[in-house]
Amino acid sequence: MATVEVSFTPLPAHVRTARLVATAVARRSGVDEALLDEVRLAVGEACSRAVEAHRLHCPAEPVRIALTDAAGRFEVEVTDDLDRGLGLAVIAGLADDVRISETSGGISITMSWPAHCA
Amino acid sequence: MDLKLDHHTKDGIEVVNVEGEIDVYTAPRLRELLIELVNNGYYQLVVNMEKVDFLDSTGLGVLVGGLKRVRAHDGSLDLVCTQERILKIFRITGLTKVFGIHDTVDEAIAARKAEK
Numbered sequence: 028m029a030t031v032e033v034s035f036t037p038l039p040a041h042v043r044t045a046r047l048v049a050t051a052v053a054r055r056s057g058v059d060e061a062l063l064d065e066v067r068l069a070v071g072e073a074c075s076r077a078v079e080a081h082r083l084h085c086p087a088e089p090v091r092i093a094l095t096d097a098a099g100r101f102e103v104e105v106t107d108d109l110d111r112g113l114g115l116a117v118i119a120g121l122a123d124d125v126r127i128s129e130t131s132g133g134i135s136i137t138m139s140w141p142a143h144c145a
Numbered sequence: 146m147d148l149k150l151d152h153h154t155k156d157g158i159e160v161v162n163v164e165g166e167i168d169v170y171t172a173p174r175l176r177e178l179l180i181e182l183v184n185n186g187y188y189q190l191v192v193n194m195e196k197v198d199f200l201d202s203t204g205l206g207v208l209v210g211g212l213k214r215v216r217a218h219d220g221s222l223d224l225v226c227t228q229e230r231i232l233k234i235f236r237i238t239g240l241t242k243v244f245g246i247h248d249t250v251d252e253a254i255a256a257r258k259a260e261k
Binding site: 039040042043046064067068071072075078079117121 | 166168169170199201202203205230233234237238
């Protein structure tokens, strides 16, 4: 089960909120300060993609992100149904570990960073 | 932190000061300003990003779009940025080869004048 889950109406204005929450949870999970900028940007990119996809295909569906702090890793999962774009290139350049998997509705991006749990 | 935009003419070049966060929500305002400037005949632009706290791919797209518009008029769009967290985004996307990136507004203007 995720440490923190956020779901929000697919509006661009809420992407900033998702970034702030993800950064706060990452900090709390012990992710190094130097990596927080990467978490902020990668989560923002993943959420922007999801917002765009939901607005096109399912505007009534909230975007969900799951933030998990486990086994020395801080993991973020965002699901959307777009498959390409500059955003993905940015994410791939930032996150320490990125897994992109097919789901029934589209694709799911899971990314993680090392965390030093107390 | 929202996005603050202002612009002024210096040595015949339009300097756009950007402050705050450029993301999927705020980038459309920067896009509109760049389009407005080009429509009003300003084709030599310097975008000062020194007070930008956050930039995502939407913001990169707007800057690339601005560059494309000014180039259609033989113009230029140079950037001012020394912040490592922002420069890194240009590097990982290969856009450091596309934009002239300078340390100060004066340097950006001088480099542009020297090219003429």
